[in-house]
Amino acid sequence: MVSKKSMNEQFLASMKSTEVCSWFELNVMRRTGFYLAWFFNKLGIHPNAVTILSMILGAGSTYFYMSGSWYYGYGEHGDKLMGVVFNVIAIGMLFWADVLDNTDGQLARLSGKRSRIGRILDGAAGFVWMIPIYLGLAWRIYQHHSMEFGWFGIENTTPTLSLIYGIAVLVLVFYSGFAGCGGQQRVGDYYMQVHLLFSKEANGTELDRSEQQQQAYDQLPEDAKWWERLFMKNYINYTKKQESTTPKLQKLLAKLEEKYGSVSNMPEDLRKRLHDYSLPIIHMDFTGFSYRALSLAFFVLIDFPLGHFLFESIVLGLGTLYTIKKHEAFCEKVTSEL
DSSP: OOOOOHHHHHHTTTTSSSTSSHHHIIIIHHHHHHHHHHHHHHHHHHHHHHHHHHHHHHHHHHHHHHHHHHHTBBBBTTTHHHHHHHHHHHHHHHHHHHHHHHHHHHHHHOOOOOOHHHHHHHHHHHHHHHHHHHHHHHHHHHHHHHHHHHHOOOOOOOOOHHHHHHHHHHHHIIIIIIIIHHHHHHHHHHHHHHHHHHHHOOOOOOOOOOOHHHHHHHSOOOOOOOHHHHHHHHHHHHHHEEEEHHHHHHHHHHHHHHHHHSSSGGGGGHHHHHHHHHHHHHHOOSSSSSSHHHHHHHHHHTTTTHHHHHIIIIIIHHHHHHHHHHHHHHHHHHHHHH
């Protein structure tokens, strides 16, 4: 029989850090993820298997997102109730995909089964969900848009007009997906790992440098699996984009290593200063999954999925630019003082 105290200690050990989580994330998402991780660990399930399950569940929600609509209904007979049910199923599947995406890391820390491929798979999970979901929603908007046309007094009378609208929506979806969702979450993940580097109570960080990843790629044996090479090559590009987006932060990290030999050797007062500044930025969460998930759920439930892409591109986009500008300015200031 495992005591409650022991379970709580294991829960804390399964977390990178508790200070970066909101109340809901810590007490609902992460707690649920921990109990799943504890169960999977007892069964000997590898964290990578949990990540792949998360990918399947998240990508599988595409059909329900694509088909759910209370305004137009589902199927030939326009079943409005089924349209609502499909939206709820889609939201539920993506919720559990996100829980499992947290679970894999907690399981890795509980079991000690950590690997480079696991880190790469974990970083790719969100893209594996969102690419099919976004394309599915683009199809849904193309198929059902008379409500939006009606707002502007436009009659949807010609296939040409529908095609032009569909192409415009697809362009917005691609921008929202790759520059919005992809770019914003890439920055958010990087800032999170950097913050954990500055955090005294953090249970490790997974801050990867593109040079180190390139060296690991170059050292792969000739008989390495093709998919391993592909994942690592994509991950190298992923880390390069993170670094190119944060040039002032890169200069700060380089200066810290030059002056102290390692970032971990910096004086405590400097570490605390960096930590205290980055924590509110993490809590703003413009670059994270929470606002994105809430926006997606809200707009599909009111049958206006186009609103999500506008919100992500404009509101979250501006929030991300503000976050980067603020963080970069601070990094430049600290670097000049070292």
